[in-house]
Amino acid sequence: MTIDTKILSALRAAGEGGVAGTELSQDLGISRAAVWSRVEELRSLGYEIEASPHMGYRLLSAPDLLHADDLHAALGKIKIIGRDIRVFEETTSTNDVIEKLARDNVPEGAVVFAESQTRGRGRLGRKWMSPARKGLWFSILLRPAMRPATVTQLTIAAATGLFRAIRAQTGITPEIKWPNDILIHGKKIAGILTELSAELDKVKYVILGLGIDVNITTAEFPAELRKLATSLRIETGRLQNRADLAIKILQELDRDYDRVCAGQFESVADEWEEHCTTLGQHVVIHIGDRILRGTAESLDSDGALLLRTQHGQLDRIIGGDVTIEKS
């Protein structure tokens, strides 16, 4: 933890009561003047910190920016996801940045946020719009002891964690669309891009790339996306604090990753199935040039979708573009 992390952490823990300068000085092992100087620095970043002789320092509000130290301080006790947080002002794609870290043997749980991406990616090389400070664009490095065929479990777990975090922060219950989208009122609000590097029978690393449209306005969406995509701001009618949402998401993802690693994928899958609007529907699935039609029945133990085709057989589907058919 850096000094800033420790100060923010202490301020958050103290809450309304505030914390005395002498106490911070002693806990951090720096002079009271140095504490003051760090507080000034945090204020310059937009943190509203009140200082008074009686109350000491109090955190009144945090700015709508992603600050690695503050995210780390606010995250609290996590097992893996968020042990190492890095924030970039701008990158090509956070998946690319974290892939470099993966090759440099950075341990799992590292998270890279970017305030904006110049080449944000969705599935199959599709473009992902990621305007500055309007959403959460980030990637997570995982190193699960897993076969490549089982990696779909992580996409399912990420969707489940993301679902819970969005519901908790906004009060809105979103829908999960297999395998990697979160929708509100039928429009996409978040997506998950899962990439892996593996030998035939063993994963080397998995990168989960997440994109969440937080404060994008209708006017800011390109016309062709307005029917398909939405944001938390549009759906709730108010600006959302991105840092608070980011923290909640990392906490929930950490919890679900831990469940998968502990062999409890079944319980994650049950939760996922409860909120997935794809199941039970007649769907058309495009996989490259292939088109499959049938009823989405359930998930199998690897996280694949079990599709009952028109001919009655059960197909395992790993990925693809799903459209629900109106009957």
Next chain:
Amino acid sequence: MTIDTKILSALRAAGEGGVAGTELSQDLGISRAAVWSRVEELRSLGYEIEASPHMGYRLLSAPDLLHADDLHAALGKIKIIGRDIRVFEETTSTNDVIEKLARDNVPEGAVVFAESQTRGRGRLGRKWMSPARKGLWFSILLRPAMRPATVTQLTIAAATGLFRAIRAQTGITPEIKWPNDILIHGKKIAGILTELSAELDKVKYVILGLGIDVNITTAEFPAELRKLATSLRIETGRLQNRADLAIKILQELDRDYDRVCAGQFESVADEWEEHCTTLGQHVVIHIGDRILRGTAESLDSDGALLLRTQHGQLDRIIGGDVTIEKS
């Protein structure tokens, strides 16, 4: 093609008859003095090239070194594998080198050879001994339109091509051990390391790393490997020309990759099954901490091994360490 490639290509095509200096000069659009200068350069690399007023230039022998231009010239007509050949004197691991090329968007079919590797790798991060000029250590970049689960097909195809090339060059019929080893008289002579980078439902690229023990002597094998590994030199009793073998292997791999891409994996699998000594045997398979016992029955359409367990059920096996049980 470079000038050297063109000269070597013309010399190989002319064979015993030789090719006149004036002809080379005209075909290449350079002066006769420049042709002479390139021939001198090739001689300095160990190519024995005879020059006479009557016969022109004749290639008497090629040195036992890997020369990208010469490999390219000798390869003849291939579809994909070998379109781009690079030879390094020493690398960490050819898989690492070609992974960098993959990320730089080099097209599929690129091949990287190293005369020696300082950190040659086998499956699951195991060390692969690769002494200078004693074997063929190389990697191939492929970009198949394939799901990750189907990539085992490429390992099967590579083993089949490798089998045919070794049989053609040495006259010895090797054995294939599922999934990635070639044996002679029960000892390992070659291995294949398959690595992939993918999204859940789409491969970005596959790297096939091949290691073939060509001219290693018994004395050069560490004592602990002598019971397990052998070389073509030991088995045939004579030095093998590595370049000739490399060319034959690339041609055969190109043919099998083409078959897989054309949807003819079944015919590759039939050939593989014919020469696989694992099938029909009682085997023990170690996959991480798991141990499976049963009879290796056949391959499925994705290239996975179908194992009939002790309890009568059929398990799909993607990878693992197989030991044949003597009954």
